[in-house]
Amino acid sequence: MALSKRLSFLASLLKPYDSVLDLGTDHGLLLKEALSKGYIQKGLASDIKPLPLKAAQKNLAGMNVSFYLSDGFSQIKADFDCVVIAGMGAKLIAQILSGCTLDITYILNPMDDEDTLRWFLQNNGFKIIDEYVLWDKFYYQIIIVRRGVMKLTKKELYLGRYLKKSSDYENFLLHNIHNLKAIIQQIGQGQSLAAIEKLKILKIYQDALNEVKNPAKID
Numbered sequence: 001m002a003l004s005k006r007l008s009f010l011a012s013l014l015k016p017y018d019s020v021l022d023l024g025t026d027h028g029l030l031l032k033e034a035l036s037k038g039y040i041q042k043g044l045a046s047d048i049k050p051l052p053l054k055a056a057q058k059n060l061a062g063m064n065v066s067f068y069l070s071d072g073f074s075q076i077k078a079d080f081d082c083v084v085i086a087g088m089g090a091k092l093i094a095q096i097l098s099g100c101t102l103d104i105t106y107i108l109n110p111m112d113d114e115d116t117l118r119w120f121l122q123n124n125g126f127k128i129i130d131e132y133v134l135w136d137k138f139y140y141q142i143i144i145v146r147r148g149v150m151k152l153t154k155k156e157l158y159l160g161r162y163l164k165k166s167s168d169y170e171n172f173l174l175h176n177i178h179n180l181k182a183i184i185q186q187i188g189q190g191q192s193l194a195a196i197e198k199l200k201i202l203k204i205y206q207d208a209l210n211e212v213k214n215p216a217k218i219d
């Protein structure tokens with residue numbers, strides 16, 4: 001099976017780490033790429049369901065990987081210096097991270113509601129240290145955090161602090177502006193609280209696009 005651009009990019013982010021937990025591993029392909037390319041030395045593959053874990057065991061046969069049937073971190077007894085939680089909704093990621101105080105790097109790739117996840121992170125002792133946005137049939141955001149303190153603005157809840165360096169950033173903004181305009185047209189501009197909120201978010205994206213197109217000139 002060809003590896004998706006998303007998983008290949010996630011694997012490349014693992015180079016600084018020795019042992020990595022892929023929480024919610026499913027097929028195990030992220031660890032397979034990271035181990036076979038020599039990015040990491042050891043993998044821990046976990047899933048809440050036996051069938052995906054079996055698939056991972058098959059795909060990772062012969063590699064330096066331990067397997068765990070585990071809801072979140074509950075059954076993971078070994079040490080690791082980075083965890084990847086990818087391909088899940090923001091609310092599930094937040095639920096998995098609730099009460100987690102491990103001093104490691106967390107690489108998060110929510111499938112939706114990145115603003116909700118950033119809000120959770122801010123209010124639960126996590127600090128964003130890097131972020132990416134990439135296009136792979138959809139726009140995906142990757143949020144890298146450690147334990148720490150941060151205070152995000154409303155704009156940063158939607159667009160993070162570091163997304164703008166990604167090459168797909170401008171197209172990501174254009175894509176969201178297009179979608180937001182379509183939603184606002186559907187729900188009726190200015191006629192409901194939902195429409196007013198969407199207009200505020202649209203302005204965040206439009207201002208960000210203006211910043212990209214007209215970067216402040218340095219004299």
Ligand SMILES: C[S@@+](CC[C@H](N)C(=O)[O-])C[C@H]1O[C@@H](n2cnc3c(N)ncnc32)[C@H](O)[C@@H]1O
Nearest residue numbers: 023024025026047048049052070071072086087
């Ligand atoms: C859509 S797959 C994502 C697979 C892979 N991480 C990726 O990014 O392509 C989500 C996986 O997370 C697992 N999962 C869901 N809730 C979980 C939990 N609380 N703890 C561990 N794994 C969970 C599911 O069983 C499923 O295999």
